[in-house]
Amino acid sequence: MSNHYDTIVIGTGPAGLTASSNLAEMGLKVLTLDEQNRIGGQIYRNVENASVTNLVKMGEEYRRGLDLAERFKKSGAEYLGNASVWNVEREGRVCYSRNGVSERITANYVIVATGAMERPVPIPGWTLPGVMGAGAVNGLAKEADLSPSGTVVLAGSGPLLLLEAALLIEKGVKIAAILETTPKIPSPAILPHVPKAVLGTKFLLKGMKMLLDIRKSGVPHYKGVTNLKALGETRVTGVEADCAGKKLSFNSDMLLVHFGVIPDSHIYRLLGCHMEWEENQRYWYPSTDEWGRTNFEQIFAAGDATGVSGALAAEYKGELAALEVAHCHGIIPQYERDCLAKPILKELQQDGYPRPLIDAFFAPDPKRFSFEDTTVLCRCENVTVGDVRNVVSEGVTDLNEVKTITRCGMGPCQGRMCGPALGEIVAAERGSSIPAAGLLTIRPPLKPIPLEEVAAMPIESGGVDPANLFKNQSKKVGH
Template identity: 40%
Template sequence: MYDLIVIGAGPAGMAAARRAADLGLTVLILDEQSRSGGQIYRDVERAALLRGEILGKDYTDGIDLARGLDHPGITHAASASVWQIEDGYRVYYTQNGAGKTAAAKRLLIATGALERPMPIPGWTLPGVMTAGAAQILLKQSGMVAERAVLAGAGPLLYLVAAQMVKAGAPPLALVETQTGGDFRRALKYLPGALRGWPYLMKGKDMLAALRRAGVPRHTGATGLRVEGGDRAEALVFNAGGRQHKIEARTVLLHHGVVPHIQAARSIGIPHRWNAQQQCFAPEHDETGRTAIDTVFIAGDGAGIGGAKAAAIAGRISALSIAQDLERITAADCRRESRPLQASLNRELAVRPFLDTAYPPYKEALSPDDATIVCRCEEVTAGDIRRYAGMGCLGPNQAKAFGRSGMGPCQGRYCGLTVTALLAAANGKTPDETGYYRIRPPIKPVTLGELAATAQRKGK
């Protein structure tokens, strides 16, 4: 029995594991990747040396967190896919083709974020990827897309574009969906955002770099669609009063990230709609504790705040867990948490501005009838609207009718869209409409691996 199991070795998980271990807790950190870092600091210990120049300081800064896992109190199980959590403390996972189990007094879910699904016509074609995927390929494998176009909204697009410029493969264009109106609406949040001024400065620098590199930018784009036969061949869109067609081998989509909630939902942690961030987020207190007393949640999986905020939140949770297990006093916990909480608030100060200036692309939140929303089962937006007409009030009924969310991704890339479509069709809120009931396995497991974990008993 460990003191703490952390699921996810990104910034929140790594920071929490180290702080907890320093306070004398025994920690098991489980992560799907072969090396620590999560998505934002993917493979940072290796890649920072190879191409830190291209990836920038915000990335290489993650190296300290990754190195922090080298501690006698921390067991890092890499390439471990968690398929089930039970009773608030027992975790079942697959590693190297074998089913395994571990238990701890406390559990920290640090499963991070996913790209917000961006269903546009053609988004299932090979050659269409998330902007995050392009970044992962660059970090982990030193691969850069040639003849790529970036489309959507948000600062990550600028960062990916700037990294591509540095890598010598500037994108063909940046096709942005946010409008001047969005920016004007965001201005009221600017004073608050100035507390997070370094972020704003970085954004300005990246845009300047893109201008210097001659990367064309289109804003207020609508009608985005990817054309192609067996793979992406072009991005078509309207901007500036006319239609554009950019021939491209790779189309990189991004319009924000959302909490990756499968693990939290699978154990029934309540979630609530966050209107500012346009996504569901798990309910938790300021230390990350959820409705299940032994389960904490930190980082982007608890609500989008970015890598630095995630690391701080991870440390705050670690302190609270250490107090639960009587390794520090309540007073010490408070003393150390207070400044962390203040820096966390500073990190989050820029969010309302960014969320308003770069809202999700409207047409992807409510796609045309013919657009596939469930990639696994190839269910269209029109199908979902039809199910609403047949009395489906929520996504579980729609799932039973049309199989959306039944495929291997378990609704990760259709859940928000299906909830939004049903809510709109039924005139209900996302909270009233609800979400898929997530059940184990949260990652596929072979029946052989699962069977091997069956406790023998007379039957």
């Protein structure tokens, strides 16, 4: 295996697969890294080994992953699965851990296509066994054809919550209720987006059929839910919520929660990429040009990490990033890049027609969550919401100061599970905006690795040697 590549692609979802395939087809030396043991990312998880039944149940969007996988395998791109990337440097150096060994490799360009993750929202009881993300259950269904047992409650907001509900209903899973935090009466803010959304007829018809299937099933479906709680001592035994002035209560063996998806931005923040705040969807994403180039010449972003737009849009973004990287390598001239990009940009535009309506309809509203003082906010360090509020009340104004004092966000996940809510809580307590509160600083290693792996890495004359990898980095995040 080589230690230097023309391009390193991180991630094998739709963006990573298309970017890698495109570049390898042009004759470039490409390495694709992914921490899963099979290609596909979250949306196309295990698609190459899926049963015929699963392929049918998951729909044609899932089956599209077979075409991407086949193209990738034929492209000649080198692939390493079970490779956990734990450091990326703006000069094109990447460190990853695989099978107990850490390696450092370099590339002329790096395309980061890490996709999106479910938005973590701390509700009372969310640390109980039996509380899972709806996306995680969807992943288990794709990976091993598993389904929840016992009685299930689904709660939260977003189209993926309803999609998972429809899939579980089709499988015959017993669902006690669907509890949506989405308002029963949509905001007038969605109206300007309706005309353009009509152009995405296929997507809207699919959504209408999904809602019709849920209604036909007879599963109780509530909207405008607040004060969601998981009940139980050693595991989930029930779910409570408020709706239209009434208290709802259900016995349940499992609570599946989903509150939308947000970009997985940790690598970009580690690099010091300029980050932008999306106010309506309430998430951070790296600032890029139309080709996915960040503020660092050698670092590109592709897919949902640049703004959540869905699998098809991620695929197109991967193609665009690849075209620009190929142009930078001198493989294609600018006029050819632009010519090849033209139909892709058109497809990207058409795919995006329904997106503003969907985003407006399911726009997250933190006011609908109580964030009770006794609720655990940081799972890694067992920090409660009340702990954070107490520190803010004493005059602390910055997220990293809160982190230093409370250790919230200082655990192995580096704020993946608590960071979004931490920002909401600090901003609300201060009566200010989330950008004013800042972003948690991210440092290597991104994922926990044994120090013996780092010690065993060879010391090189260029770049950062193992002894310096964990030194404090200056704050580099732009707002």
